Amino acid sequence: MAGAQTRTSYDTAAERSDALWRKIGEDPSGLRMLTGDRPTGALHIGHYFGSLRNRVRVQDMGVETWLIVADYQVITDRDVIGDIKGSVRELLTDYLAAGIDPERSTIFTHSAVPALNQLMLPFLSLVTQPELERNPTVKAELAAAGKSAMGGLLLTYPVHQAADILFCHGNLVPVGRDQLPHIEQTRVIARRFNERYAGGEQYFAPPSALLSEAPTILGLDGEHKMSKSRGNTVMLRMTADETLKKIKKAKTDSDRLITFDPEGRPEVANLLTIAAECSGRAPQEIAEEIGDKGAGTLKMYTAEVLNEHLRPLRERRAELEQDPGYLFEVLRRGNERANAEADATLQRVRELMGMVY
Structure with a gap:
């Protein structure tokens, strides 16, 4: 009931x-x-x-x-x-x-x-x-x-x-x-x-x-919600290099073939979701494009589109911090x-x- x-x-x-x-x-x-x-x-x-x-x-x-x-x-x-x-x-x-x-x-x-x-x-x-x-x-x-x-x-x-x-x-x-x-x-x-x-x-x-x-964006551990206390976040104020380093450390799995499977592969699916939100593409499309190039390629792509998406926000943020x-x-x-x-x-x-x- x-x-x-x-x-x-x-x-x-x-x-x-x-x-x-x-x-x-x-x-x-x-x-x-x-x-x-x-x-x-x-x-x-x-x-x-x-x-x-x-x-x-x-x-x-x-x-x-x-x-x-x-x-x-x-x-x-x-x-x-x-x-x-x-x-x-x-x-x-x-x-x-x-x-x-x-x-x-x-x-x-x-x-x-x-x-x-x-x-x-x-x-x-x-x-x-x-x-x-x-x-x-x-x-x-x-x-x-x-x-x-x-x-x-x-x-x-x-x-x-x-x-x-x-x-x-x-x-x-x-x-x-x-x-x-x-x-x-x-x-x-x-x-x-x-x-x-x-x-x-x-x-x-x-x-x-x-x-x-x-969508819910998980932390870079792929298990919990993004939280500063867990250290699994990408902050809006981070630089492009800091973002890349964070994404490179994101947890994935050992399967080189990239697929969008939120239930079975939540860590990989989370990176695909972030990339999709930034690029306007479907996560399945991104997964198919990366194919068997592995998690390293996925991480580089995700960091690239995330940094580009946040670039105007970060430029404006830098100006605001001065005043x-x-x-x-x-x-x-x-x-x-x-x-x-x-x-x-x-x-x-x-x-x-x-x-x-």
Whole structure:
């Protein structure tokens, strides 16, 4: 029964996502995308191909875009946060280098928008402890952090994400399948707020997930997701030579004949996927072309097309690194706009709750 319910839930989300893609293509007016990242340092190609490139695409198609630098989320499952300001700067650099346009997109930080975080209180009144504990993404985050006891901030992580989305009335959230439980929790919170506090008025519109067909890029070990902590990444900021050295060390197998077999040969398939994303070719076509020339040829080809694909981004990144003042000015302007939006939302929430004295 649980499996059937999961499939039905995914199918419903997929239908809503398909409708959103059609609307974006026909008329993106009225759509507002909320997305973002935890600032844990510079981004790698897994981030880029998995989400960042798609965000730029949606922005360029005319959807109003809000990006949250979720600095408070860094402390949800970490005891040491490190150089948080440096990590924020690296994230800003990658955003702008990849094509996020601060004239069309609002970039802001959790910690700089008090009214956003104050929405957590009424939102927490709308969920139960068992609902939060059942969230599979929270369980996965706890396991990834290697902890046995769940902190209060991690437990309420889905509610914080709901505040991130709803404070600016975001109605489109690009996510992968594994993040759908968070979107559903946000939809539940929006509906319950409208029913309990807004007298049935749809003040908060339940947002929809925008699902992407972007492939999952594994780390260079071919076994795990790309992760800086595992050292299996190609960072966007790397030089062409550093990228080549990294790709040369990627794990493959002993079969000289190159084939695209994600299940049976995940390491080789991962390199083919990266090459396909960069070249616009099908991975099967690349595999057939390389044939029995072996993994060395595949690695050289992958490094070549990856470096060429990232060349404009890296050139722009080098320029941005020379002017950190500009980066933080972009963030200051974004924080100003986010605060204005959050203040207006919180004021209306207080009015609906009868808490304006």
